[in-house]
Amino acid sequence: MLDEAIHADLTIITADGTLKAHKAVMSATSPAFKASYHDSNEEKESSTIHIEDMSQESCMALLSYMYGTIKPGDFWKHRLALLGAANKYDIGDLKDACEESLLEDLNSGNVLERLNEAWLYQLQKLKKGCFTFLFDFGKIYDVREEINTFFRHADRDLMLEMFQEVLTIWKTTLDRKSLKMLPGPCYLPHPDKMWRGGEDAHIACADEQAIVVADGVGGWANFGVNAGEFALSTCITFSSISLMSSMM
Structure with missing residues (x-):
């Protein structure tokens, strides 16, 4: 039905080509398409829609999913594009399938x-x-x-959520008694220069590891205490983020 375009009443213009489809099938699969056809006289009468944020090949994979004929290899190949389309056109089962697939590898x-x-x-x-x-x-x-x-x-909120996830893991996997706060200012020697944390910089430490929560830079590291300074051996820097000790 899709490949032969039998009784097709819709032309889809993609980023690099056109496809034929059926309004009834697309409306039955996507609430967004259904609403556009029922609520807009212009859409109802039109025989053309634009999906120019998808390639012809990816859009064909989307149509194949709607028609129930998509092949596993095509789904796998186009799943990121399909995820975007599923979100845009409110195709919940396709969105769930893409999420599950992206978790697998x-x-x-x-x-x-x-x-x-x-x-x-x-x-x-x-x-x-x-x-x-x-x-x-x-x-x-x-x-x-x-x-x-x-x-x-x-996104800044994503970075904050990532830091909160790290702190949650620490709180559940480390002995609470070994976790303590060392208030700023603190000094972290760097291979190239000495980094100094301001008054808002704090370190949550447990045994030989630390999470640095600073006034502009955050990260975590292995360290050794020597005369009040921390010898930084391994650190992943969280740039463009400002976290205060209130998050601890």
């Missing part, structure tokens, strides 16, 4: 991208999966070279 090479997608489309299960991969499994160290770039473009 999380790795160090895609976890930050997936986390961004999870935040953008409010995918709670995928977001939690990314947090678990990064923090519970300790894979944050595998993406230390990419993390600063990620934070320069990430």
Whole structure:
């Protein structure tokens, strides 16, 4: 029916081509399409719609899903584009399927991208999966070279939520008695220069690890105490973020 365009009454203009489809099928699958056809005389009478934020190939995958003929390989290939379309056109079951699929192959090479997608489309299960991969499994160290770039473009609320996740993990996995606050100002020697935290900079420490909550920079590190200074050996910097001790 889709491939042969039998009785097709709709032309879809994509970013790089056109496709034929049926209003009835698209309306039955997408509440957004259904509403546009029922609520707008212009849309109801029109035989053309524009989906120019999708390629012809990705849009064909979307139509195949709506018609129930999509192949697993096509779904896998276009799932990010399908996720965006599912969110835009209110196709809940497709959105859920994309979220489940994106959870299946999380790795160090895609976890930050997936986390961004999870935040953008409010995918709670995928977001939690990314947090678990990064923090519970300790894979944050595998993406230390990419993390600063990620934070320069990430939503501030997402960065705050990531820090809260780290603190939650610390509170549940470390002995509370060994966790203490060391108020600022504090000094963290760096390979190139001495970093000085201001009065608002604090360190939550437990044994030989620390989370630095600073007046403009945050991170966590392994350290050793020596004459009131902290020798920084491994630190992942959280740029463009200001966290006070009230979060602890």
